[in-house]
Amino acid sequence: MSKIKVVLFDIGNVLMLAAHQRTIEDYILRHGIPRDLAEGYFQRPDYAETGKGRLEWHDYCERLRMEWRVSISDDEINSIDASHIYAVDLGALSLVEVLMAKMPVGFVTNTCIPEWERYVQLEPRFASQFKTWRSDIHGHYKADPGVPEDIIDRWIPRHLKVKAGRDEVLFVDDSQGNCKAFSDIGAEVFTYTERQPWLLAAYLKQIGLLP
Ligand SMILES: [Mg+2]
Numbered sequence: 001m002s003k004i005k006v007v008l009f010d011i012g013n014v015l016m017l018a019a020h021q022r023t024i025e026d027y028i029l030r031h032g033i034p035r036d037l038a039e040g041y042f043q044r045p046d047y048a049e050t051g052k053g054r055l056e057w058h059d060y061c062e063r064l065r066m067e068w069r070v071s072i073s074d075d076e077i078n079s080i081d082a083s084h085i086y087a088v089d090l091g092a093l094s095l096v097e098v099l100m101a102k103m104p105v106g107f108v109t110n111t112c113i114p115e116w117e118r119y120v121q122l123e124p125r126f127a128s129q130f131k132t133w134r135s136d137i138h139g140h141y142k143a144d145p146g147v148p149e150d151i152i153d154r155w156i157p158r159h160l161k162v163k164a165g166r167d168e169v170l171f172v173d174d175s176q177g178n179c180k181a182f183s184d185i186g187a188e189v190f191t192y193t194e195r196q197p198w199l200l201a202a203y204l205k206q207i208g209l210l211p
Contacts, residue, residue: 002208005164010173011109013194015092016085023084033068050112053136057113068182104160107132131134131159133178143181
């Protein structure tokens with residue numbers, strides 16, 4: 001019998017397969033953006049601002065146009081940005097579904113509008129059925145100070161309708177930094193390796209969540 005009452009899943013590089021370099025190559029090849037500008041796309045501080053809901057996506061697109069000196073529409077930027085998420089990992093999804101049949105499961109994602117819309121397009125249950133904590137709505141990234149506590153102590157009871165101690169929550173994410181932030185407050189964590197859901201399956205068996 002496992003002590004875990006709730007499982008929280010990251011989405012990008014866990015449930016959804018991601019290829020960030022693909023977006024960068026799209027910018028370079030389709031729109032002639034110099035490689036040195038395009039390479040830093042996902043590390044831009046203003047990209048993180050959109051992910052924290054503090055910069056409107058349109059204003060972010062304006063900045064890109066000014067800086068890159070290219071004519072590229074918001075829609076084109078949306079579709080290039082979304083291109084880094086290219087498929088659902090069906091192995092990971094089947095583990096989520098097995099767990100959901102027996103316990104509350106939630107999703108915790110640092111995301112921005114085009115990426116989120118892509119998630120919903122690839123897995124329509126993200127529109128309402130899959131309860132998701134989104135950085136762009138909450139104004140912080142998940143590992144920001146105080147946020148893991150807030151997710152476990154307040155978001156879980158409100159949205160997953162269960163109260164769980166911090167050590168009764170399993171947090172699954174591919175980012176070591178995110179895992180450390182949750183581990184530091186006492187949650188169980190599993191650092192996921194993209195495309196290797198069987199490693200998670202083995203761990204879930206080991207802790208008694210799967211038979
Ligand atoms: Mg991730």
